Amino acid sequence: MKLIIGNKNYSSWSLRAWLAAREGGFTFEEIHISLFIPGSRERILSHSPSGKVPCLNDHGVVVWDSLAIGEYLAEKRPGLLPADPVARALARSVTAEMHSGFQNLRSRMPMNVRKDYTGFGHSPEVDADIARIVAIWNDCRARFGAVGPYLFGRFSLADAAFAPVAFRFQTYAVKPAGAAGEYLATLLANPHMQEWATAARAETESIPEEDLYG
Ligand SMILES: N[C@@H](CCC(=O)N[C@@H](CS)C(=O)NCC(=O)O)C(=O)O
Numbered sequence: 001m002k003l004i005i006g007n008k009n010y011s012s013w014s015l016r017a018w019l020a021a022r023e024g025g026f027t028f029e030e031i032h033i034s035l036f037i038p039g040s041r042e043r044i045l046s047h048s049p050s051g052k053v054p055c056l057n058d059h060g061v062v063v064w065d066s067l068a069i070g071e072y073l074a075e076k077r078p079g080l081l082p083a084d085p086v087a088r089a090l091a092r093s094v095t096a097e098m099h100s101g102f103q104n105l106r107s108r109m110p111m112n113v114r115k116d117y118t119g120f121g122h123s124p125e126v127d128a129d130i131a132r133i134v135a136i137w138n139d140c141r142a143r144f145g146a147v148g149p150y151l152f153g154r155f156s157l158a159d160a161a162f163a164p165v166a167f168r169f170q171t172y173a174v175k176p177a178g179a180a181g182e183y184l185a186t187l188l189a190n191p192h193m194q195e196w197a198t199a200a201r202a203e204t205e206s207i208p209e210e211d212l213y214g
Pocket residue numbers: 006010011012013014035036041051052053054064065066067
């Protein structure tokens with residue numbers, strides 16, 4: 001199995017698929033493509049028909065888009081989604097909401113693991129996105145958190161979906177109170193998240209357009 005990903009410092013979609021694969025216990029080869037440099041597009045297209053990363057190649061089965069990759073991995077390892085149908089439906093709902101929403105947060109607080117952008121990026125719209133995410137985290141933890149520290153107890157695709165938000169909150173010093181704050185600390189302390197962050201900090205290439213605040 002091969003997973004094609006972008007820069008670990010910046011590529012939030014890559015992180016989602018990579019974390020789901022690691023937490024699912026899959027063995028896979030990582031193929032790294034530096035984004036937005038000459039040749040990037042051709043290199044991505046040689047693996048991924050959408051021209052985007054992440055893309056999974058499972059012995060010739062090509063799956064692209066982080067949501068589809070997560071679902072594919074969860075079919076192979078069902079533990080990546082909650083066993084209970086109600087919890088599973090909610091996990092898919094919050095994962096889909098993250099996948100298609102929060103544009104203001106995404107554009108003004110892009111993932112940038114190695115930077116400290118404390119206080120940058122806020123606007124009423126961004127703060128509304130943050131409030132909605134914190135509400136999701138508090139709600140899931142209150143309803144499903146008894147059996148473990150993640151949104152639905154055990155690690156699931158929903159946690160992979162919100163993993164880049166955890167790095168954003170760290171970079172921009174967004175500090176939710178209560179259960180959401182504890183959940184943020186859990187995600188940031190996850191050994192695979194730490195492995196990703198270490199690799200992101202070790203990268204030498206940068207994308208100036210993504211370093212929004214210097
Ligand atoms: N909806 C897609 C988004 C993928 C995406 O936008 N990937 C970015 C990197 S994070 C990319 O490949 N950009 C390269 C390009 O647009 O040329 C997913 O969930 O995988």
